[in-house]
Amino acid sequence: MSQAVVEDRGTNSRIVAAYRQKTHGSADLAGQAATLLPSGIAHDARHVDPYGVYIARAKGPHKWDVDGNRYVDYFGGHGALILGHCHPTVMAAVQAATEEGSQFGSSHPREIGWAKAIQRLVPSAERIRFTSSGTEATLMAIRLARAFTGRDTVLRFKGHFHGWHDHMTAGYSNHYDGTPTPGVLPGITHKTVLVAPGDLAAVEAALQSNPEIACIILEPTGSSFGQVPLAPEFLHGLRRLTSLHGALLIFDEVVTGFRVSRGGAQVAFGIRPDLSSFAKIVAGGMPGAAVAGRKEILDLLDFEVSAKAGREKIGHPGTFNANPISAAAGIACLTILAETEACTEASATAASLRAGLNDVLAEAGLKWSVYGNYSGFHLFTNPQGRDITPHGFDPMTASMEELKTQPARLNNRLRLAMLINGVDLNPRLGGFTSVTHTAADVADTVAALRASLAMVRAEGELG
Numbered sequence: 001m002s003q004a005v006v007e008d009r010g011t012n013s014r015i016v017a018a019y020r021q022k023t024h025g026s027a028d029l030a031g032q033a034a035t036l037l038p039s040g041i042a043h044d045a046r047h048v049d050p051y052g053v054y055i056a057r058a059k060g061p062h063k064w065d066v067d068g069n070r071y072v073d074y075f076g077g078h079g080a081l082i083l084g085h086c087h088p089t090v091m092a093a094v095q096a097a098t099e100e101g102s103q104f105g106s107s108h109p110r111e112i113g114w115a116k117a118i119q120r121l122v123p124s125a126e127r128i129r130f131t132s133s134g135t136e137a138t139l140m141a142i143r144l145a146r147a148f149t150g151r152d153t154v155l156r157f158k159g160h161f162h163g164w165h166d167h168m169t170a171g172y173s174n175h176y177d178g179t180p181t182p183g184v185l186p187g188i189t190h191k192t193v194l195v196a197p198g199d200l201a202a203v204e205a206a207l208q209s210n211p212e213i214a215c216i217i218l219e220p221t222g223s224s225f226g227q228v229p230l231a232p233e234f235l236h237g238l239r240r241l242t243s244l245h246g247a248l249l250i251f252d253e254v255v256t257g258f259r260v261s262r263g264g265a266q267v268a269f270g271i272r273p274d275l276s277s278f279a280k281i282v283a284g285g286m287p288g289a290a291v292a293g294r295k296e297i298l299d300l301l302d303f304e305v306s307a308k309a310g311r312e313k314i315g316h317p318g319t320f321n322a323n324p325i326s327a328a329a330g331i332a333c334l335t336i337l338a339e340t341e342a343c344t345e346a347s348a349t350a351a352s353l354r355a356g357l358n359d360v361l362a363e364a365g366l367k368w369s370v371y372g373n374y375s376g377f378h379l380f381t382n383p384q385g386r387d388i389t390p391h392g393f394d395p396m397t398a399s400m401e402e403l404k405t406q407p408a409r410l411n412n413r414l415r416l417a418m419l420i421n422g423v424d425l426n427p428r429l430g431g432f433t434s435v436t437h438t439a440a441d442v443a444d445t446v447a448a449l450r451a452s453l454a455m456v457r458a459e460g461e462l463g
């Protein structure tokens, strides 16, 4: 997440003024929150300057704030909502489960159904352990990898996000030199090798020179759902090299899982990772996650197998692991994805959205681009002034730094302008489509970008 603070609060920007004008209720709540919560928020990605909108309810592709403004939502529950908000089948499953109890402190039938629903879509999931968040799933994945291989080092890629636990902070949005972020022990980050995304030769050199590498973990379509895309050959290269050097390959499918294809990136690219992490869609919009993979690795969590092998098992409690409400939502959501074309339809909508937004950029004479794959889209504001056309930009030709750099003030004003015009994007000015976004939503979004660009241009932000 960008750490830039724009300080748009005190400016005389007409965009900021118009935003304040439309969102009195949110402003009031943000004022209260500021006295209770750091920055008034609960997740860094919800930080907006001067304040974010407070949402009262959501349905399908839309959400409504406390002032009654409607937004076409591309935040998509941080990527969790491929079926849109409040899908009726998922909600019915949640309601039925809620009436039966939220926390048994015991095993329950739905956790078996949930595991089967994952296995149906992901052949590499020979065994599954549920956790409460994607962060916990990647933490367990690398712990399993260390215990299984007897090695202590993790190879990761710059810019790739795997949650916020201590092993995963350096090198995501800063500290690319591997130095620890505040509060993290240097001893932990020293056991991390950070490599430039897509650099297979560097991966090979690291594996050759460091026999302590236990695993490679990555976002398989590239960081932030392909904002910095990776070629499929790179993934095949990683599979070959990890097998050759006895390291494990971990696909972090927290976002790609059930979005790139029904079976995630691994099924789409025909690669069988040793371990995978899932969250978001896996729990159908409720909190929940899982680590899955080879039986002999997950057996490190198994009481009986470990006792028989005469080794200490990996401990793993977790009060809300596989909680019945998330399990119900997960089963309902994964069953819909298995039995319908929802995943493909969401991707088709994103393709038409990208095309429509690029038409607007071309019309505005901007050498920017909206690119992406599957049900995602990313805005490229071309910080180096390349000679590109909106429709013709190939992100594979750009570096991570170029793709991730966005001018902070322009970004904030454009985001506010899009909110004023009824569209909620993520902080990088991209987002996810769901199966519920319609052609009308796409048309509204295209019109919103046209109006928003005019607003930022009028403020002199486009040069």
Ligand SMILES: Cc1ncc(COP(=O)(O)O)c(C=O)c1O
Pocket: 078, 132, 133, 134, 135, 136, 138, 161, 162, 163, 164, 219, 252, 253, 254, 255, 279, 280, 289
């Ligand atoms: C690829 C990836 N891995 C892990 C996580 C962490 O998941 P959670 O927010 O459930 O802890 C995220 C969250 O956005 C993610 O995008």
